[in-house]
Amino acid sequence: MACLKKRGTTYYAQYYVGKKQRRVSLKTDSYQVARAKLREIENRLAQGDDNPLPTKTPIADLLQAYAEHVRTHKTPKSAQADVYYLREMFGPVCDALKITSRTPSAKARKRKPKPGQDRRVRPPVVEAAFVEAITTADLSEFIDAKVRRTGIAPKTANRYREITCRMFNWATETGRIRLPQDKNPAAAVPRYKERAPEIRFLTLPQIDEQLHALRFKPQLQAMVATLIYAGLRREELLWLTMEDMDFRRGTSGGHGLIRIRAKTIGSRSWQPKTKRNRAVPISRALREHLDRYTPPASDHGWYFPSPYGTWWDPDNFSADLRDANKDAGLPWTCLDFRHTFGSQLAQNGVSLYKIATLLGNSPEICRRHYAALVPELISSEIDFGSPTACDQLLVI
Structure with missing residues (x-):
């Protein structure tokens, strides 16, 4: 043949x-x-393939097509993250990877370099005449250089590998490219060993201190209380409307429910991170804070509107919370409040499966985050052997 x-x-x-x-x-x-x-x-x-040799696809053509694909099938925030990683790896070689605004944000201007990071030195991008010419060594050398020169975390380094691997898989499955020996070069890139997650959460006295520091900012206090006692993500909090708050006394033991669900308001659509709606019971402590809060007038019935009566941009909300906590000498963030909810439940003996359901996470993520808090509470439950009984058996 x-x-x-x-x-x-x-x-x-x-x-x-x-x-x-x-x-x-x-x-x-x-x-x-x-x-x-x-x-x-x-x-x-x-197999009947009339063109058995690998294809020759310009990198710019594939990146343009893949960037358009992720923007069609992912949320804007998730697609923006993927495009960022691809631009870092290959450079702005096509229109879809070019930066539309050259003005750095105030957040970016204030951001301090990480330990070991030198902003004056940028790692080289992955260069090749064609997509099919990219090798495992090319991708591995780029990620290693990124770690050495900019000090990215192992999780971020693995993110480069995962996104590139998905791009090659998509390109081959859709028939856009044919790789040498049908091997995805990104799949063979060694993974960095990720460190155990460092979970920071508030103790009960710290919760009281945090809420007391916001006593003169009633709306911000109610928002932080919701983050702590319901474990919501930042955007889940900011997308709450009046209809999402169910205060019926007969609901969930008499305190009510917060419904986290996809919605379209005006020209803007939103859905939960996991693409699943859920309901979180309102605890007695949270109900006390919400009963003292009166939502101000807003354009679309937002439960926690911005100071201008509109939807509150997540970055702007974080900046306002950071400024308020800075005045009080407190370091806590929205993620710390969410971890407080999961950590306090774990310490109270709530199963990790129930915590995952309430947080809208997978049980595996909750296991990594909160399993270390459980053993201290169940140490007595694993003592099922009786030395006395064993001694009796030996005597017999």
Whole structure:
């Protein structure tokens, strides 16, 4: 079906497609490598593939198509994150990866470099004439350089690998490219060993201190109380409307429910991070704070509107909370409040499955975050062996 030909020191594959003879360079002078490539060509020909050799796709074309794909199938925030990682890896080689605004945000201007990070030195991007020419070594060297020069965390380093791996998988599954030996180069990139997550949460006295510090800001106090006692994500809090707050006394033991659900308000749509609606019971402590809070007038019935009566931008809310806590000398953030909810439940003996359901997380994530808080409470429950009984059996 196919055979090797040698011209000078270079091997060629000769085969037929129908009655037409084709001869292509295998670009190697090694007989073993040439035989391996020839077997790949024969396998593809046996499957009825008239073009058994790897494709040659410009990197810009594939990145443009993939960026448009993720923006169509992912939320704007998630798609923006993927595009950022691709731009860092390959550079702004297409319109979809170009930065539309060159003015850095105030948050970016104030951000301090991480330990070991040198902003003056940028790691090189992954360069290749075609997508199919990108190797595992190219991707691994880029990620290693990123870790050395900018001090990114292992989790971030693995994120580069995961996004690139998904891009190659999508391109091959849709038939846009054919990789050499059908091997995804990103799949073989070594993963960095991620550290155990460092969970920061408030103790009961710290919760009282935090809420007391906001006593002169009633809306901000009610928002922080909701984050602490209901474990909501920041955007889940800011997307609450009057209809999402169910204060019926007969609901959930008499205190009510907070409904986290997808919605479209005006021209803006939103859905929970996990794409699943859920309801969180309102505790007695939270109900006391919400009973003292009166939602101000807003344009679309927001339960926690911005100072201008509109939807509160998450970054602006975090900045306001950070300023208020800075005045009080407190370091807590929205994520700390969410972890407080999960940590306090874990310490109270609530199962990790129930905590995951209330938080809208997977049980595995809750296990990584909160399992370490449980053993101290169940140490007495694992003592099921009786030394006395064992001694009696030995005597018998």
